[in-house]
Amino acid sequence: MKTSNTYHIPALLNETVDLLNVKPGKRFIDATLGGGGHSEEIVRKKGMLLGIDQDPEAVSFASERLKTFACPGLVPPKIVQSNFSRIDEVAKDVGFEKVDGILFDLGVSSHQLETAQRGFSFNQGPLDMRMDKTFSVTAKDLVNGLNEGELADLFLKLGEERLSQRYAKAICKERLIKPIATCNELSEIIVKEALPRGKFDRTHPATRVFQALRIAVNDELNSLKEALPKAVELLNKKGRLVLLSFHSLEDGIVKRFFLDQEEKGILKIITKKPITPSAEEVNLNPRARSAKLRAAEKIC
Template sequence: MIKHIPVLLKEAVELLNCKKGGTYIDCTVGAGGHAERILELTSPDGVVVGIDQDEEILKIAEERLKRFGERIRLMHGNFSDIKGIMKDERADAILFDLGVSSYQLEDKERGFSFMSDAPLDMRMDKKAEITAADIVNKSSERELSEIIFKYGEERFAKRIASFIVKEREGKPVTTTLQLSNIIMRAIPARFHAQNIHPATRTFQALRIAVNRELEILEKSLLNAVDILKPKGRMCVISFHSLEDRIVKRTFQRL
């Protein structure tokens, strides 16, 4: 079984103010690392609702958390539907751990990583219709440039989009390694930073576009606030400035 190492575990559970009893929601339960600790701290009767759109990783969480019995409720879905999932139930605290998980990055066939060759997929929910390959091969050069710049903050977005369009004129761009090589050629060698792979920002941009990550984030945070109990708490772990801006802006509105 994959052992999920939770990000900011100690800090997150402290901010959530986990206590015995109560209802807690892990909106991105992943392999169950945060949920496991919350269940331990809220024993013997605290309940955790774990939501994830990745059915494969939910199976891992189910195995890891089965010792908690009915105290853990795992739900396949997107956290944007948190109100529908919880119905009329309220929560004492809610956790969001945003972005892609280490499990998804390490699963070569999911197409999230440029470190190995795989189909250009990037769907967190395999039932979703649009893949990264669809965006790369069907978008106009301008649309590609806008996606790469907006979601990846990539300074060479126009140049990368141009190189992609030229490549697909000969053959479709269908694998992660093929796309990575295109990006490597598009970005001048003198701008290849030692501490970040040249394809990092473009891959981030495509993943965000495929999964509509930023599009649904603000709505999801507001929906989560609506189902918090009075004096309830919400903790959001973000990994890049695009997410961080949305989180801060949303919290300022509350």
């Protein structure tokens, strides 16, 4: 059975909760519930919580975890399975029309990465990558269905992969023999192409390809763009919007949105530069190394 520490270790946990400015009885939305690490701290501080996640496994795990920390006299945490692009509808449905803080942790959980059947890792497992199994398109569909140019474009735009054309060509060559069905099959193709160019560092050469596929399968960037203005609408005056991103595409969207909202006099940026993990935290939790934390406060 997964424990809170094995399911997922949140990056920048204390810094994130501090920026949310949790106060007893105030309302907060964790739009990416995951393993419930951030939500647990909100509930511990007696904040009223709405947790949202599109992954049913995350919803199940976090629901059980948070039962332990429910405070007498406070409304129990409300947990809903949904994509955060529907944050406004979900909030209205459960009576959270106005809230004092909203958190988005945009990373993939350790549980998702380490569960082979989810298809997010480089190990043996189906080439899936769906956060929500009701989605119709899988990573396997994209890898075997897109032409070479489309694959290269995908890897470049959503993965920022410099070797996008090289990898796309290799994939198309391999799938002529048989369809690419598993994560390790795809990973091995990428590694084979990367190795002749020299040794690679601690970052696996297939990281950006897998990132691109995951983003495409789950429509992550469009969901984020759709969710951000809805989140601002839900905030009370002086409410906080806090976002934790793990790659430059997400961080760029957040940064530009904050700047636009500040220019319009709607938000005040709290973090002029993103907060990043200390060397000590990265040593304890290597997956936190690319985390960037940004926050803003609603001023009108």
